[in-house]
Amino acid sequence: MRDGVSTFAEQLAGAQFDLYAYISVLMGGAAEAADVLQETNLAILQDASSYDPSRNFVFWARGFARNRVRRFYRSRSRDRLVFDEELMNSLSETVSCVSDDRPLEELVLLRQCMESLAPKQRELITARYFQATAVKDIATRECCSEGAVSVLLHRVRRLLAECIEKKRKQAGALA
């Protein structure tokens, strides 16, 4: 049983990145995504006994996440709902097309793609995400507008997304 629990915990740990990303997509990047992730983790752990090891863990866990997002919006003002049910379902399917069931491999690709960035681009991503520097503060430091920093970040994210997609396709072709 200890092994079973350990494996389940490992799978849940390995799925954290994917679940947070999945929730963020459904919530339009709302700041409460981290809270919903915690509620999702709680729900998954409470219902761990229902998990069939033959099923893909990530896809199974995403079901909990989707329900928790719905519950989150049901408990709050409809005004805060970014996407309606129909669009949320559509996005839920779409997000599967841009990710796979091996989130840790996606992180490896992300790391490889970060290494392929120009030094300045990597430093910008590092400042924003790894040093948690606000866009406004980066703009102040670099003597430019917040909008300019935002656009630069967006461009680097696009490069990373394209790079990951390219590597995923290459890996798929080799498989």
Add this chain to the structure above:
Amino acid sequence: MDELAIIFDDLVRRVIDGTATPEERRRMAELMRDDGDLQMHYCRHMRLHALLMCCGGQVKADVGSRQLAVGNRQSGLRIGWKIAAAAVIVIGVTTWLLMLAGSPFRSDRSGHGRARSSPVALMHGESIIGLDLPSQLPGTLRLASGQAKVRLTSGTELTLLGPLELEIRDAMRVRLETGRLLAYVPPVASGFTVLTRKLEIWDIGTVFSVTVSKDVSDVFVFQGSVQVVEADGEPVDLCEGGQGVRAVAGRRPYKVVADWPEAESRFAGVKGQKALKNPEQALSVADEVTLAWIERYEPEEVSLFRARLARARAAAEAAERVPFSKSAWVRPVASVPPQEENMTTTKVAMMAAAALFMGSETSSGTSLPVRIDTSPVHNLNWTTLFTNEVPLRWEWPDTATAAELTVTGMRESFVTNFTSETTNLLWRPFTTALPREEEVYALTLSFFDSGEKEVQTLTAKLVALAGAFGAVPVDPGPSDRRWGKVKANAVIPYDATWTAATADAAASRLVITKTGGATQECLTGDASGYFGWKLVNGDWGYGAVALTLDFPGFDGKWEAALEYVAGGTMITVR
């Protein structure tokens, strides 16, 4: 990318940055509702943003200490939720840290990644950049910046502060080439040794720091004791808590002791294992105590020490800086093929040309190129935009190997680099067909040779006025200016020829003074043109603001008073 895609892309950016309005969020949702490609685009960007947030440690978990059943309910197995959640998060973050550190990382087909065992285990990191961990010993550990905590197989834990280079000879012996470290040596690892160019420090179960810069090696003990000897084996002394040794090139090492009240007080804050809780502070206190001791007992050393501190701080600041101005994004969507161009190229001026709208968006022609910034005395260098497609043209200098184009507006700035000969660019200033608001742009094109030395710089200024894109009341000069309510960034025109007295002026100056607050002075080399006054996010706030426009060297000035009130900004021209 078509126009719709550009608009959508911009909305996605705003949503990710959290600057989108509710209306923009709804707009984004509507645009992608029946468009699979846009949904794919959104998912890709948002997912990547979220992954980066996770990896950067900006998503934290704190779920308290509730108990709940895990696994097979029939088994009655219960585990502490806090522990389980911590395991979840720690595994995730640790995985990423190992990846950042460049450690070998493999992933099996089931998706479970595992780090290979390493003689140097990364335990924790903050703001890590450029961390190289050795995969075998002896090996070299390098850290460009940030703070990393590693554990050796001997049980010794080293907190490393970049920039740092550390040769790890084995689990009991390291050599600090440069940088700062804080060592925690458990009793089981007693005898752990740190070498520097000047010193050799034998630990006897303790917490101590070592700092090495070009000519100086410092040791400071926070708990326990260490034996310090010179690199050639000559004993220095035994150091206990609050004591250290400083070795400088050209003279014998000497011992420093926090033996006066102020030093004892400072040391008390980091004494013992408190140093481990805040290594940066501990090392700072060690530096302060050492400096103060030198001032008291070895004043001739102070200047050298201060210089070393300044160098260390400068290095730290340089390492943390995230410069990116030359590797930025470019909004323009396409270069204009030379064969399609029929405009004149000049050697000295950047060109800006515009399709001229004649009353409607569909009826347009192309204006002639306009020279910009070519007159040193009295120029009317401003070009007014009439279209969202601006062909920029220039001549590439013979000695240039690269160029950088910077476009600065009130709302946004863009930089793009050219690494090969390029003579034109089609620039689209707005994401929409019409500008959302009036805007002033300054363009700077700098050319660099192979040695990255600037060989030439061209400038241009452009303004987008509402009147150029639609019908507005004619506004010939300041007396007829319909200031009214200004709620957003303001484009303020100026022209020395408004009066005969200033008609020959070559420069202008606008001074904006907030009553009881900041003053901004805009001095330009133009006698006419437009100031872009950034009100939105410009930190001007509510209250009275005075504007004064004059032309240096000539008498007379224009004045305006502004009172910022809720719902708008009232401006009155006097």
